[in-house]
Amino acid sequence: MGSNRRFTSSLTDLLLAAPLDIEKYEALYKHFHEHPELSNLEAETAKTIAAHLLRLQAFKTTTNIGGHGVVGVLENGPGKTILLRADMDGLPILEETGLPYASKVTMPDVEGVMRPVMHACGHDMHMTCLLAAAETLTKLRQRWSGTLIVLFQPAEERGTGAKAMIDDGLYERHKIPVPDFVLGQHVMAMRAGSVGSKMGTIMAGADSMKITLFGVGGHGSQPHRTIDPAVMAAHVVVRLQTLVSREINPGDISVLTVGSLQAGQTENVIADSAEIGIDIRSVRPETREKLLASIRRIVKAECEASGSTVAPLFKMTRHLPNTVNDESMMKTLVKSFSEYFGDDFDANIPTTTISEDFSILATSQGRPCAFWHWGGIEEGLWDQRLKEGRIDDIPANHTARFAPVIQPTMRTGINALCVAALAFFDEKLQHRL
Ligand SMILES: [Zn+2]
Ligand SMILES: [Zn+2]
Structure with a gap:
């Protein structure tokens, strides 16, 4: 978090009003990391998520959507419907991070071939941050009005999970309300504490x-x-x-x-x-x-x-598909992130050639979406590599040594989700920004 962050902001005050037991979420992150599951096989991951949502005693939870998809809905009065999304699957990669909580998992893939499995794309961080944001927004529910959807999507790495949830009747048979705004985030090989997005196409x-x-x-x-x-x-x-x-x-x-x-x-x-x-x-x-x-x-x-x-x-x-950030949503997102993250937020990062199926959750309903990236690389390592001109040597997503530093990555990811949700829920809050 940046030195330029202004602690007078209403969003900051709101978040400080709902402190979290962050150690609980660090333990949950390590659990997810140590127990990754391949695309379309996220059964245990889904159980852990559903159990966590149940403990919050606020969300109506539906499981097994489009495979192992899990969705929690918190109806909290009149207002906008906001969907926050995290993906759930790991990759067939043999982990080489040497972390004490490194994965040793092997499992047969959908074709029956034994594979090593690793959360090498940070989806373990995505799930943890979304569950923590769900708790924070539950604690703050006197301060906002509307409907919050937290959606945990399987099989992102195969590019099929979002479509499978839609095809399974996410918004019809499973009666999940159609969101006004769809939001998502991805941890990347960027400096921990930093957040970036852009108007228009953010991902190819x-x-x-x-x-x-x-x-x-x-x-x-x-x-x-x-x-x-x-x-x-x-x-x-x-x-x-x-x-x-x-x-x-x-x-x-x-x-x-x-x-x-x-x-x-x-x-x-x-x-x-x-x-x-x-x-x-x-x-x-x-x-x-x-x-x-x-x-x-x-x-x-x-x-x-x-x-x-x-x-x-x-x-x-x-x-x-391309991930295209909606212009009017971006105005709200840029205002709220600039205020909350200060210089740690970059409103015009380059379009990345990494791809996502996230936008299908919005575009299939003709609804707008916005997506951002945030950093997972320990600040000291990042700054040193930057000085040496060796940024590309840092193990990135989809490599055996991709290892986001837990903090400040986790707090940043939680806060980004909460700040975005609160900004889109509360029109008055938007005007005050
Ligand atoms: Zn990936
Ligand atoms: Zn990913």
């Missing part, structure tokens, strides 16, 4: 696909009798590297990554086929269309160049 959209290339297999010693899919795939991978670098405007944000490449099982056999897994990120819809079309063009041309007689197979495996 993502598309993933699997492509099968068909060759003709045979004996490793007789390549002239085959069409080698490994060589074909190698050409495709190299040629795809020219797509962003040679075909997309350098001022436009886009990424193309070949994340998987599989051909054959052994040294002396040429395989029949190869499979390539591709992930793209884009901000402009035209760029997305161009990337998708150019991938097809390159793959088809390389297959033809190799003499393949069977057309390649394209299968889209994932789509995440």
Whole structure:
């Protein structure tokens, strides 16, 4: 928290009026961290969340929405309906943080393959902060009016959880009120204590696909009798590297990554086929269309160049929309965060190529949303790496050594959720800002 924070602010006064047993939440965070679960398998995590909400004795709680989704609704008089969202899943990564509460968990994924599991994206921090914010806002319920929804979403890492909750009838069958405003946050490799957001697109959209290339297999010693899919795939991978670098405007944000490449099982056999897994990120819809079309063009041309007689197979495996922050919501958010966090809040961070499915919870209902990032990197380490010009050496999300420092990360995440919710609940409070 910054030296410039003004303690005269009404929001600060409000939050100070509801002190939390922060040690309880640090223990809860360590529990989540030590017991991560893979996407679509968040059963124990959901139980812990539901039990915690029950103890607050204020939320009507619904479980098993779109898989293991959990939603608590606190109806507190007339006013706006605000939805705060956290995601729940871990990643198939073997943790190497060396923390005393590091995960040692392995579990079979949805296909039955044993995987190590780690909360390598900070979703454990997201859940903890949202539960703590739920308690704070419950304690403060004499001071605001409206309906608070706390939503815990499964399977964010697969990009399917938000849509699964909507498809399961979140706002219809499960009768969760349609929110006026949808808010969410993500802990990032930024300086702990800092918070950042931006008007418009804060996070790029993502598309993933699997492509099968068909060759003709045979004996490793007789390549002239085959069409080698490994060589074909190698050409495709190299040629795809020219797509962003040679075909997309350098001022436009886009990424193309070949994340998987599989051909054959052994040294002396040429395989029949190869499979390539591709992930793209884009901000402009035209760029997305161009990337998708150019991938097809390159793959088809390389297959033809190799003499393949069977057309390649394209299968889209994932789509995440752009996360676009609503303009009018951002005015309220920027006012409240600037007042509460002072210089620790940056209202114009760069758009990131990391993607989220969060916005589906709002856009599916034609409602606006706003999202922000906050820092999890210990201040001393951050400042030192910054001085050395080595910021990118700090282990970031999705790496085996990603380890947010518990404080001030947790307090910042809790306060950001509470400040945002209070600002959107209380029009009078908005006017006073
Ligand atoms: Zn992630
Ligand atoms: Zn994440």
